[in-house]
Amino acid sequence: MRTLFVGAGATGGYFGGRLAEAGRDVTFLVRPARAATLAARGLRIHSPAGQSTIAVRTVTAGEIDGPYDLIVLAVKSYGLDGALRDLKPAVGPGTVIVPLLNGMRHIDALVSAFGPAHVYGGVCMIAGTLTDEGDVVQLTGLQRLAYGPLDGGPDPRLPAVTEALSGADFDSEGTTAITRQMWEKWLFLASLGVVTTLMRSPVGEVLAAPGGPAFTDRVIAEAVAIVTAAGHPPREQALTFLRGSITNARKVPTTSSMYRDMQAGRPVEADAIVGDLVAHAERLGVDAPLYAAAYTNLSVYSRSR
Ligand SMILES: NC(=O)C1=CN([C@@H]2O[C@H](COP(=O)(O)OP(=O)(O)OC[C@H]3O[C@@H](n4cnc5c(N)ncnc54)[C@H](OP(=O)(O)O)[C@@H]3O)[C@@H](O)[C@H]2O)C=CC1
Ligand SMILES: CC(C)(CO)C(=O)C(=O)O
Incomplete structure (x- = not known):
């Protein structure tokens, strides 16, 4: 399958890079500065397993040479x-789009831009960041992709999409339950995001502080109440994974991409990850004072940076 990764940052660079390394037909749609960096340095991935430098094919917005599968x-x-505008020439009649963004509201934007037949759901599990030089850093061993039709399928394109996104050095799952996985991922990531950005610390530091464990429990409880009221109660296994990750954070440095971005003075995805949950809480009458405070805090940061 001819595959286009839009963005070669922490997530796109990691998963697309690993697929390119495994010999898949991968091209990256990037902006000119990123294209220059990738041409000069290659796509460099630093991971707990070692370092790779991968020669990757890139195109910029004006250079897209027809539809991708x-x-x-x-x-x-x-x-x-901006990305939706730039990738438009790459969308043909049979194109499937798999988004890796956190949250849910990008799905509405994709469906309204390209129509429901083109849009899958997607989840990625990785803790990644970019160095000042533009190298991808995988911070922990977490590396998993899941994707599939939003309506649960069956969809005859899923086996080919699964084949195109498998066979590289990460776990990959084509699923007919992607919407549930996306809500569970949102619950997971928002909880870590609220704990770390409100307290400006990795989860382990919060747990070690007076009141930290109770605060963390309340953040999780608010998120569970919101997503449950929204009609997407998490499965017990998702809660076990979240609680296990929190417990593990006493030993393994655990943060969130929003926290890492905040520490680096970069923009944060306040509206899509926290603001949208606060909007759900208000609409559904769920009391979520910690999420409201976290959203105000992130908005103050965004306005003052
Ligand atoms: N980082 C993480 O650990 C995780 C992140 N996520 C989610 O994944 C999503 C992506 O995050 P992440 O990869 O970390 O973000 P990054 O900021 O690391 O990478 C995003 C990349 O997108 C590029 N980009 C932006 N607009 C365009 C465009 N119009 N055309 C081409 N490239 C473009 C940027 O390029 P440029 O250099 O030109 O600015 C940048 O390199 C987010 O929603 C995040 O919440 C999910 C799981 C883990
Ligand atoms: C999985 C997790 C929490 C990894 O950092 C993430 O999705 C994020 O930080 O954006």
Whole structure:
């Protein structure tokens, strides 16, 4: 499958890079500065398993040479509108788009831009960041992709999409339950995001502080109440994974991409990850004071940076 990764940052660079390394037909749609960096340095991935330098094919917006079979969208929420404009020439009648963004509201933007037949759901599990030089850093061993039709299928394109996104050095799952996985991922990531950005610390530091464990429990309880009221109660296994990750954070440095971005003075995805949950809480009459405070805190940061 001819595959276009839109964005070669922490997530796109990691998963697209690993697929390119495994010999898959991968091209990256990037902006000119990123294209220059990738041409000069290659795509460098630093991971707990070692370092790779991968020669990758790139195109910029004006250079897209016709439709791709598969597009993996890996931009931040604040880059979504521009990316949707730029990738338009890559969407043909049979193109499937798999977004990796956190949250849910990008799905509406994709469906309204390209129609429901083109849009899958997607989840990625990785703790990644970019160095000042533009190298991808995988911070922990977490590396998993899941994707599939939003309506649960069956969809005859899923086996080919699964084949195109498998066989590289990460776990990959084509699923007919992607919507549930996306809500569970949102619950997971928002909880880590609220704990770390409100307290400006990795989860382990919060747990070690007076009141930290109770605060963390209340953040999780608020998120569970919101997503449950929204009609997406998490499965017990998702809660076990979240609680296990919190417990593990006493030993393994655990943060969130929003926290890492905040520490680096970069923009944060406040509206898509926290603001949208606060909007659900208000609409559904769920009391979520910690999420409201976290959203105000992130908005103050965004306005003052
Ligand atoms: N980082 C993480 O650990 C995780 C992140 N996520 C989610 O994945 C999504 C992507 O995050 P992440 O990869 O970390 O973000 P990054 O900021 O690392 O990468 C995003 C990339 O998108 C590029 N980009 C933006 N607009 C365009 C465009 N119009 N055309 C081409 N490229 C474009 C940017 O390029 P440029 O250099 O030109 O600005 C940038 O390199 C987010 O929603 C995030 O929440 C999910 C799981 C883990
Ligand atoms: C999985 C997790 C929490 C990894 O950092 C993430 O999705 C994020 O930080 O954006």
